[in-house]
Amino acid sequence: MTELKYSWFPGCSAGSTGIAYTQSAKYVADKIGLEMKEIDDWCCCGTSAARITDDDLMHALPARSLALSERQYPGLDIVAPCTGCYSALKGARHWARQSEENRRHVSELIDMDYAAEADVKSLLEIMVEPDVVDLTVSRLQKTLGGMKIACYYGCTQVRPAEVCNFDDVENPTSMERLLDACGAECVQWGFKTECCGASNHVVKPKAARKAVERIFRNAKACGAEAIVTSCPLCWLNLDMREQQINSEMGTDYHLPVYYFTELLAMAMGATPDEAGLGYHFEPAAQLAQDRIVADTKTEEVTR
Amino acid sequence: MHTVNLSDVAVADRELAQTIAQRANVNLRDCYQCGKCAAGCPMADDMDLSPQQIMRALQMGLTEKALSATGPWLCAQCMVCSTRCPQNIDITKIMREVRRESHARGHRCIPESNAFETQFLKGVKADGRNNEQYLAAFYNLRSGHLAQDMLSAPKMLAKGMVGIGKHSVKDRDAVRKIYEKCLEKDGEQK
Numbered sequence A: 001m002t003e004l005k006y007s008w009f010p011g012c013s014a015g016s017t018g019i020a021y022t023q024s025a026k027y028v029a030d031k032i033g034l035e036m037k038e039i040d041d042w043c044c045c046g047t048s049a050a051r052i053t054d055d056d057l058m059h060a061l062p063a064r065s066l067a068l069s070e071r072q073y074p075g076l077d078i079v080a081p082c083t084g085c086y087s088a089l090k091g092a093r094h095w096a097r098q099s100e101e102n103r104r105h106v107s108e109l110i111d112m113d114y115a116a117e118a119d120v121k122s123l124l125e126i127m128v129e130p131d132v133v134d135l136t137v138s139r140l141q142k143t144l145g146g147m148k149i150a151c152y153y154g155c156t157q158v159r160p161a162e163v164c165n166f167d168d169v170e171n172p173t174s175m176e177r178l179l180d181a182c183g184a185e186c187v188q189w190g191f192k193t194e195c196c197g198a199s200n201h202v203v204k205p206k207a208a209r210k211a212v213e214r215i216f217r218n219a220k221a222c223g224a225e226a227i228v229t230s231c232p233l234c235w236l237n238l239d240m241r242e243q244q245i246n247s248e249m250g251t252d253y254h255l256p257v258y259y260f261t262e263l264l265a266m267a268m269g270a271t272p273d274e275a276g277l278g279y280h281f282e283p284a285a286q287l288a289q290d291r292i293v294a295d296t297k298t299e300e301v302t303r
Numbered sequence B: 001m002h003t004v005n006l007s008d009v010a011v012a013d014r015e016l017a018q019t020i021a022q023r024a025n026v027n028l029r030d031c032y033q034c035g036k037c038a039a040g041c042p043m044a045d046d047m048d049l050s051p052q053q054i055m056r057a058l059q060m061g062l063t064e065k066a067l068s069a070t071g072p073w074l075c076a077q078c079m080v081c082s083t084r085c086p087q088n089i090d091i092t093k094i095m096r097e098v099r100r101e102s103h104a105r106g107h108r109c110i111p112e113s114n115a116f117e118t119q120f121l122k123g124v125k126a127d128g129r130n131n132e133q134y135l136a137a138f139y140n141l142r143s144g145h146l147a148q149d150m151l152s153a154p155k156m157l158a159k160g161m162v163g164i165g166k167h168s169v170k171d172r173d174a175v176r177k178i179y180e181k182c183l184e185k186d187g188e189q190k
Ligand code: SF4
Pocket: B030, B031, B032, B033, B034, B035, B036, B037, B038, B051, B052, B055, B084, B085, B086, B087, B088, B089, B091
């Protein structure tokens, strides 16, 4: 197995709205020996605001952090836990690699040479590698206890397909493979790669709420008791809006929304607080505690 | 859709539609109006012109109609339309370019959307990083949405998810310079 060592791009939400993700990712990384070297002085990836505004800005902001990483950690690929950051970074690298002219142009904008060699990966992407799945399973103290999970990938992990090059663009199954290997029973559903509404929850809440309501409706109809994601913006738009949707639209959804790393951390022995479950808006600790228990069957067999 | 006499459509409007399409690297003739893009669009319900209709307006040279539509301003850039278009048209990019041109001509079809992005980028220019709690506060001020609970701030403060402290890059100048090079080129501000 290749060494699990990466350059790490935390992203702006890592210490705030994405804190549960950061905390649980660190817990899991520690257990499986995944080494993450934070890029010194990384800056905001620009996300949709830069993308909407200007092509140069949407390439240059990510390129600055990528160039810093290539200097600080030569030879290491870059991991972004947030799929929004992942998309901006990966997109900038993709563009810079399309021609020498592009690469020079972006290097000139950031006043640094950007080679565009180190690859960009999402945290989910490296965790679903078959040997990392095996390693993860070998570190479990408990199983996910047949939890009925709707794996939610959102937009930027899969689109555009020619940039992401990740799984199937309409029906990805790698998160399911990871969580099922840990004892979950992931459900088949149709909204894996639907959009959560992104920043429209702020600017046009009524329009965006519908997008999230459809996601909850489909997950519930397909038998899920929880939704699992790998994107802090998706997480926020689902977890924080669930009760608002219930009161605004007269629905009655109570599906906890987890980061995949939270469930892995719990199964590796973390307490709910260590796994970040205290940061949720929709109560999330109870279901996790009910389902994630030591696998008594295996114990009986070995006894 | 009503009948349009194409010979009445101004040449300038048609040329502008072509320019927008070129910026998005799209040939307007490729679209055969199948509607797949609109069918999968998560925001289409609330758009006055769906991605399919934006394509149609550009094809017909009804450029001002496209530029004053809310559709491109509501677009979440989710890329579903581009992924599913049987003609491989990058409609996400079309929506983006229409919105940029609309913005450049002074339209603010969804003013809140403009306020949000402007405030976001201002924060990045100043700090090199986004500080969600300040973005929320300033956005509320700018958009006039004082009552809007953008990030459920009180709950987040209570949970210790956001604080008063800001985070920023060490080399603020470097990020500010990038911002200026990209957005303030030729002395004009975008
Ligand atoms: S999916 Fe493509 S071909 Fe069909 S209407 Fe939309 S842009 Fe045109």
